[in-house]
Every structure is written in C-alpha cells, then in structure tokens.
Amino acid sequence: MPKKLDTFHIFLLSALVAFASSLHAQDWVHTGTNLGNPKIVIAAADFKAATADPQTAPMKSVFDQTLYNDLRYAGIFDVVSKSMIPNATPGSPQEINVANWSAAPSNASYVAFGNLAVNGGRVTVQGYLFDTHNTQNPQVLGKQYADQATVDATREIAHRFADEIIQQLGGTPGIAETKIYYVSQRGGSKEIWVMDYDGFNPHQLTHLHTVSLSPRVSPDNSRVAFSSLGRNGWSIRMYSLVLNRMVAFPEWGDTTLSPAWSSDGTKLAYSSARTGDPDIYVCDASGGGAHRITAFRGPDVSPTWNPKTNAQIAWVSGRTNLPQVYIMDSDGANVMRMTDGGYASAPSWSPNGQFLAFAWNRSYGPGAPGGEDIYIMDIASKRWTQLTHDSGANDAPSWSPDNRHLVFQREMGGRSEIWMMLADGSDQQQLTHDGENSQPNWSWK
C-alpha cells in the first residue's frame, strides 16, 4: 500500500513537472522560432482581372488562393478573413483607398493588392503592398511578374510575391517558394517525390520500383540523396535535380541508411553496417573519404548536422536498448544523451542551431501504448515541449528554412500522410491526401 502511494505521488509530481514545463515552453519556443512577435494584421485583396481572356478568371482564382494561403501559413501574420475586407478589387495604387482597409472590421495594417492579366498565353501580374497607416507614402512594395499562363506558373508567381511580402515585413526570407521531398507509395512502390511546401504540384522523381526512403535534398537544391533497397541491400542513391535523372554514387555493399547533408553541402553523414553493426559514418559529397565516427553496440541511425556550425551531429542510438537522441561533435567526441527515456527517434536540427525536433513516445513499451508525437528541445537547456497531441503516430519531423515551421508524417487510421505546422504546434495542416506519404524533408531554400 505505501508503495502504491509512492508511485502515485511520483506520477502526480511528474505530471506537475510536465505541466509546468509545457506552461513555460511557449516562451522559449516563441523566442527561438521568432513566433513570439505580435502578428502583423494584413489583408489580401482579390486581384483585379485586367483582361477579358477566358484564361484570366481561372488564373486569378489560383493566384488569389495561393497568395492568401501563403500569407496565412507564414506564421507572422494575422490575415484578415475574406468576409471582413472591403468589397473592392483595387487593381492599381490609383484605385485603392487605404482608409477603407485600416478601418473596422478589416483593421489591416497592410494590404496586398494588384491586377492579373492573361494575353496570348502569357500571364502578367502587378502586385503591391501598402502600409495603411502611412497615408503620405503608403507603398511598401510594387512588383511585376510575367510567365506562361499555366496553373503552376501562376502559383509560382503568387509564391514569389508572398515571399517578397514576408521578407519585407518579417525580416527573413519566406518559405513560399520552398519544396518538400518525401516518400510516396501512390504509384505502388515507395518512390521519392517532391511537392511545393503547401502540398500542391506533386511530382514523382524516381522510378526504381523497389523501396526508396529517407530523401534529403542538398543545400543547393541540385541533388537528392536517399536510401534504396537493391539486390545487395540498402545503399545511398543520388538523384540529380539538374539532370532530372539518377547519378552515380558509390555502392558499398553494406546496409547504408539515412543520408544527411552538412549545410555547406560538402559532407554526408549516414548509417552504415559495414562492421555488421550499424554506426554513423561521414563521407564527402561524392562518397569519398568515408570514415566511421561512432562505435556503439546496437543500432545507430538518423544523423542530422547542426546546420549553423556543421561541428555537431545529432543521431539516434540504441546503445542502451530503446532508441534515444544523442548529440556529438562531428568527429565523434563529446557524446551527450539528450532524451531521458521512452522511444526517441528521427531528429532534425533547426536552421538556427538552437533546437532539435524529433519523434518521441515517452511511455513506449509492451502494454503501454503511448503516443508517438513530435517534440522540440532547446539543446542548451534540454527543455522540451510536445507539439502534437492525441493525433495518430507522428514521425520524421523536418525544419523549414525560416525556423518557424515543421513538416512531419502522421499515421492515422492505418494511413500515413504529410502534415505541416508552426514550430509551436499550432496551425496543423494536412498536405497530402493521395496514397501513403511519409518521411518529408524540407528544402534549404
């Protein structure tokens, strides 16, 4: 009986600690991810159709929706609902009355507007950003874009305009033009695919008809490294985004998994079972100079570099049975365990070097079906916070280059799909809906 009480008290205590840490979490998460600043109230007007070409309306619809979503997903804006903005489509600086936009119910501090024209198969967009409180000189941005009048090109124009606005008002580059590399099984076998960061425009890259996993795009967007099951087991393969085909990479003949680029693009860390036991190795970008940097019994896998310095690597080790996240210097020195138990896997190091995101099941074990959730940890203090709750099994988080977003895989009802969220766990969006999709990797720019 006293023993039972003890256990109960320990449980209460740890629940309290967890609660307290989640209360405090918001501060350090918001500071570290730049999500803590007050959100800028921005309105996006529907653009004005400047031509009567039948392609104008569909292109305008794509553009308006894309721009609105990009601003909403950016994480730094409070985007005024379309139902609360003035019923007007100003096409040019002469046609806008900023007072209407700064007034209730819109209350916008900034307004994005402009016009879109389609002429002879070409789409032209003029986009403006106005500061509604600066009546003397309200123009912040004025941009013009032209491309072929296709849905993809029009969407791309909206992404570029959105990124201009985000850069201008947020001070750091936006992510609207970034890509997400991932594994999809919608064609039967698991192949490497790419899509825009918002889930649109999916394209199949590989056609290897086997199992391909763990895509990681190089920092210059020129190559995708991944791991593929061949006749002799798993090896690292390379797909060139410049040549749009597979390119050569050494096949070592042992189980080689989970490649990870250093942020300068000169090195790859990966897991190899050359000795019969999987350990972390590092080689140069062409596969030369491979050398082992860990020598622990049991699985060692899923390395990720500190992209700020390339002087450290985080990875997952089963050296004490259940997998835990560790960090070490990139030469294997100064090993430090980061997670204190449970089942921790799939770390991703934030671009600013401050955080690890990873999948964690804190009550993993036979008969203890805990949730597999996404967490982030402040590396210096080892403080952590849970970002997903009671929503399937979550795995493989990957940071966006703006340090404000995470993309991850969520398995629910037996199906795995790709989701995105802000780095404080808010604004979770499902990005894929077709077939099985997993292991997302956010491009570096």
Add this chain to the structure above:
Amino acid sequence: MHYTNRKSLALAASLAALLTVAGCHKKNPAPAPPPAPAPTAPTPTASITATPDTINAGETSVLTWKTSDATDVSIEGLGSVASSGTQSVQPTQTTSYHLIAHGDGGSADATATVTVNAAPPPAPAPSETNIDEAAFEAAVKPVFYDYDSYDIRPDAQSTIQADANFLNQHPNLKVVVGGYCDERGSTEYNLALGENRANAAKQALVTAGVAPDRLRTVSYGKEKQFCTEHNEACWQQNRRAQFTLDQ
C-alpha cells in the same frame, strides 16, 4: 513437448543415480561402519541433454551436461570431460551418451540418446538444385525476437541448430538472412534494428558451423510485414530473421 522431454530425462537421471547408489551398497555388505572419511560428502548429481535429440545422418546435435560434487566426470565414448559443458556430436547411428560422475560422496550417471534417422537417399550433391524456395523455407525456420531486441532468445537456439544442420548438409546453398521489425516506431530506426537482427542470426549460424560467405544480410525494417494486424501476436510474427535462398 520440449519440457516433457526434459522432465523425463531428469527423472531417468535421478532414477539412474539411485540405482547406482544402491548397487554400491550391495558390493560392501561386510565391514562394519568404518570411520567415515568424509562424513557428509554430498552425493554427486549428473544430468545430460542432447539438442536436438533426433537428427538425420550427417547432422549435428549438441550435448549439454551438468554435474555437481564430482571429482571425475566422463562421457562414455568421449572420455574425460569438464564437470559441466557443451559439445557437438555427429553420430551416424542412434547413440546413447552415458555421463558418469564420480565424487567423494558416491557417483551418479545420466544418459542422453540421439536418435539418428536413416540416411536420406544417396547422391545428395546434385539434388540441391531440386530445393525450391518453399522446400527451403520449410526446412530452414525463422528466428523470432523480443520487442526492440536483437538477442537470440534461448528458445531460438534449437531452431538455429536445426537451420545450421540443414545448411551444413547442403553446402552449396547460399542464403539471404532478412531482418524484420514490427510496425511500431521509427522507419529509419527499425531498418537499423532489422540489420542487427539479421546479423545476430547470421552470427549464430556461423557459430554453428555455417561458412559466413554463404550468408548475406538484408534489413527490411518495418517495410515488409508477415502479419498486418495491430496486436502483439502479429507483432511477434513480424520481429524475425527470415532465411531465403540467395539465387
């Protein structure tokens, strides 16, 4: 089945020990109780098992024996042996291995019998081409693992031994050792764990005499599942090393 065998063996061993002690008494009826040299010298114990206890000619069985309070331990036909240990034997016909332990407190013995089935039809070498995947998998059984572990369990030792026997009998066969994991946990971690499982099974076969260059490991992590329900019975089916022909 396994346990029943062991029980009856132990019973036989203690029965034999009793008989031996009784026999001793009969031999020295006359002398009055002499000053007992070692008044409370304990009676030795002895036990021996053979795994597997039935083999085909040419295969190997492993003898495991244990004695206590003995100064002189031998197995008939094998000579003096350590007080406890293991040794592989390759009898060509059914053989009983008689373990005898002598000590200050008397002696004990135990017997393990290896039954050898009649040799399979001759000309074994060319017949290997007839072994198809199904026949191979019927003969070479998978090894199962505990949750998040790649240690070969005690209950898998006899499987490994039987698998090694088959492979030693068919020296031209090459084998893929596939490591598999259940559906829970991280994709990448499970691939590494599957590699450890495949390699543990490979090492166990090598220890049992299979040449390492005949064995190739491939991890399937949780990418390929034998059973797709979400319960422990199914997960156990999926935590395995599976042997297939390397063709």
